[in-house]
Amino acid sequence: MSSGGGTRVRRLGVLITALAVVAAACAGPGIDTGGGGGTTVPTRSTVRTDPGVSVPDTGATDEGGYPPVPSSVDLPGVSGSTTTGETVPPARPVEGDIGLGDPYYPDWGNGGYDAVRYTLDLTIRPEQDLVDAVVTMDAVATESLLGFNLDYAGPPLDQVMVNGIEAEWDRDGQELRIQPVDVLPAGSEFSVRTTYSASPNSVPTVAWPQGVGWQAPRADLVYVVSEPNGARGWFPVNDHPSDKALYRFVLTVPEPLTAVANGELVGSTTEGGMTTFEYETHHPMASYLATIGVGEFTARSSPGPDGIELRDFVAPGLVGLATPALDLQAEMIEGLTPLFGPFPFDIYGALVVDSEFGGALENQTLSVFSGGMFRSPILAEEVVVHELAHQWFGDSVTIDNWRDIWLNEGFATYAEWLWRDMTEPDFDLDAFAVATADSGRPIWGPPGDPGPAGLFDSTVYIRGALTLHQLRLTVGDDDFFEILRTYASRFADSTVDTAGFVAVAEEISGRELGDLFDAWLYGDRTPELVGG
Ligand SMILES: [Zn+2]
Structure with missing residues (x-):
């Protein structure tokens, strides 16, 4: 999602004012968007892989039809025989849950x-x-x-x-x-x-x-x-x-x-x-x-x-x-x-x-x-x-829960900056990032937990993007883009949460990055950017 408030206003020199306007415009009336809550990055990924029902995106679809859906999948509680020949009683039928326990909804x-x-x-x-x-x-x-x-x-x-x-x-x-x-x-x-x-x-x-x-x-x-x-x-x-x-x-x-x-x-x-x-x-x-x-x-x-x-x-x-x-x-x-x-x-x-x-x-x-x-x-x-x-970050790789919306918006916002870096000869991404962080620091809450009414608050977009820039400064360009490519490929057509991204970043870089993400995503105060 893009609200059109974006970051273009930096060119007009009124970033702070505009960010405040964006934050106000994107929030529901009267709702506290301050976020808060979690301050730690979980260490275990809860990535959903749906092994039994995932549908491949190649093969049969190229002929114009859908790939076959398995008539049965291996699931706990399904009646049948075990490898020892023991008969498992059929699971007692239940009423399906009315929700999936999303942390916000x-x-x-x-x-x-x-x-x-x-x-x-x-x-x-x-x-x-x-x-x-x-x-x-x-x-x-x-x-x-x-x-x-x-x-x-x-x-x-x-x-x-x-x-x-x-x-x-x-x-x-x-x-x-x-x-x-x-x-x-x-x-x-x-x-x-x-x-x-x-x-x-x-x-x-x-x-x-x-x-x-x-x-x-x-x-x-x-x-x-x-x-x-x-x-x-x-x-x-x-x-x-x-x-x-x-x-x-x-x-x-x-x-x-x-x-x-x-x-x-x-x-x-x-x-x-x-x-x-x-x-x-x-x-x-x-x-x-x-x-x-x-x-x-x-x-x-x-x-x-x-x-x-x-x-x-x-x-x-x-x-x-x-x-x-x-x-x-x-x-x-x-x-x-x-x-x-x-x-x-x-x-x-x-x-x-x-x-x-x-x-x-x-x-x-x-x-x-x-x-x-x-x-x-x-x-x-x-x-x-x-x-x-x-299309890479949000659509192909999709968030597993709404609290992790920064995985969509922080990445798409960072892509805007990467595009500027590619196309504007005078654009200095490092200097821009420092100025942007300084401008937003007075108003931003934690982008990793923006609250149910704050999905589209500016912190999710801009401090989310700055989180990626800090990661890049820390691990260097080669590892940073390898992290992005690995993440996009590993979770293509699937879903992921913040812990899943952190795990990829730690795997590729060989570094312990919990403190970095903890401070940038969940800290009340926007940290200072530090070089690698
Ligand atoms: Zn967006």
Whole structure:
């Protein structure tokens, strides 16, 4: 996410004032964003690897189909025979947990299953503000389930089916509780099909001053900006970044509108004045990054480096404004690849909407930008490289819990500085970092624990980036970029927490780095930068 406050203001010499404004603008009204709490870096990674249900991103997907989902996975509690021939009694069926215990939002996500793929079949009529939705989640039970939850804050549902049989369900706040007719055995694959015919809605969040998710500002425009919890406003979902899944979008819209979504366009047909566009993701994706856009867009495409397909969809009135920065995307990928490793996806580009939601969001393979982001050429370039860098850090490598949001924003902000270092001959990154730290020191809390309302506070971005710069000063350039490349590669298509990153940094550098991260991420006071 980028709020557009960013760091460009350093050039105007009013950094302190602007940072205060950013911090205020990004916080929920009346919420203390001071963070606090944890002051130590855990020593053990809690990286989730989902060995039983992870879906490879190569192979079968290249032929246009999904890779097979295992019909059963090795899970604790599954009945069967042991190697000694002893019979294990079947696990007692349970009700799936209503949350995943996220340190900031414990009720987000749900226990008892792993989502494998979502199919969002949406007929969208923006003029009538009406969506006919058929949403299917394919999942694997990780426990023997009597019932389970999805997160949902959207319009009234018409029907819920599990494995083709109508299920009992009820709603309580943002929870959708489902009771299938039959127990779902641990390790079994099941599908949940939900339908509605109504208008989706945005979802309030303490972390952003306006509702997130579905945005329908005009009769000819729909788009989606979901971070952190907007996905549940338009489809029932296991709405937590730790449960990534594949997505397929089947979007039917009236002519002459275009529908876009994450991933690759795999087909489009027009019939009776309605056009259906189908998109597929090739890599698992966090729910907050799922996006669509419906409107009149000017499509631009070009071959990118390393065979990457670059395509943008831009509101016609903004093409002239947005083109200069968007044209740099290929060069940005080329510049960042030696530092971060190969670009994680085979397709990328921007959706630029003629609507102001106050920033930009790094939706996987299709970042979305408010038109206003392009009014300043300097800001435009920074925001474009920021969202592009998130494809490595945030999208391919995804946070396992929301408290560790600095792993997204600190890295993307540091990419802005790396880009400046590459392209501005007079830019002195070391001097800039010292001045930035001095400017922000009076107002920043700990970026490693910004509080539930502080996900997008400036400390997460800028002190988060300075944490990386201190790491670089400490371990040297060679080890620093090897750390970034190893981290990006090891956790590609997966999730990670701060301890996972620290472990990579210590492994590559051979140094004990707990004190560094403890001070920079969790200390109340922003440390002084010290040379290596
Ligand atoms: Zn960001």
